[in-house]
Amino acid sequence: MGLFNKKININELYPVNYVDIHSHLLPGIDDGAKDIEDSIALIEKLYAFGIKQFRTTPHVLGDVWENSSATIKEKEALLQAELKERGYHDIQISASAEYMMDNNFSKLLTNDDILTLKGKYVLVEMSFFNAPFNLDDILFQIQIKGYTPVLAHPERYAFYHKDFSEYQKLIDAGCLFQLNILSLTPQYGKEITKTAQRLLKEGMYTFVGSDTHHKRHVKLMETLANQxxxxxLTPLFENNIKEFSF
Known part of the structure; x- marks a missing residue:
């Protein structure tokens, strides 16, 4: 094994004050943590990696995950109180959302009912089967409202893999890209990893997140601890810290 691939301790991977901007840690609200004990267990694992700041992002997805800003904030308060009760005073966590760009999102946007990651940044996703037919219009409307769209895991949209110019079009349309760190593991398959590596090489990502849903994800993250x-990822880590620190 060369020096460049030398293994390191997992808590050496993440810089001090790193902020994870994509995760599903709120209890019983989507396909992430099932209950408060599950939430705490996941956070404790990530805490052991040295990650102490979280902007967690439950799904808001049509009639599948009909989470409102109010219900998300209720779960946020519950989790914050539990962390404090257990003595984790150095953990900072706030909840926004991962918005599917669908008709429901368009309504929320119209009504100014958006939970941002921080400031102007809104985490958005699209179907893994196809892009919205009105994607350009949605991205335009997001920016008209004064927000910046951060596209979650672009490497996972297989319909773009054979034409990388489509990724550049998204960036030209005002999108920033967020890498799922798990895409560098076998979690989603070789094609996703290959695409993530190419997007990294071409400097197309701005941010990175874990997209943690369960303990298997956290276990896989340990395999990435190398030079x-x-x-x-250091440039992306630094961007996260710069834009999303508490």
Whole structure:
């Protein structure tokens, strides 16, 4: 094994004050943590990695995950209180959302009912089967409202893999890209990893997040503790810290 691929301790991978901007840690609200005990267990694992700041992002997805800003904030308050009760006073966590760009999102946007990651940044996603037919209009409307769209895991949209010019079009349309760190593991398959590596090489990502849903995800994250990954992701880690610190 070369020096560049040298293994490191997992808590050496993440810089001090790193902020994870994509996760599903709120209890019983989507396909992430099932209950408060599950939430705490996941956070404790990530805390052991040195991650102490979280902007967690439950799904808001049509009639599948009909989470409102109010219900999200209720779960946020519950989790914050539980962390404080257990003595985790150095953990900072706030909840926004991962918005599917669908008709429901368009209504929320019209009504100014959006939970941002911080400031102007809104985390959005699209179907893994196809892009919205009115994607350009949605991205335009997001920016008209004064927000900046952060597209979650662009490497996972397989319909773009054969034409990388489509990724550049999204960036030209005002999108910032957020890498799922799990895409660098076998979690989603070789094609996703290959695409993530190419997007990284071409400097198309701005931010990174874990997209943690369950303990298997956290276990896979441990496999990324090497010098190569650290060097590749350090610019993204630094962007997260700059834009999303508490």
């Amino acid at each position: 190569k990954t650290k060097k590749l």
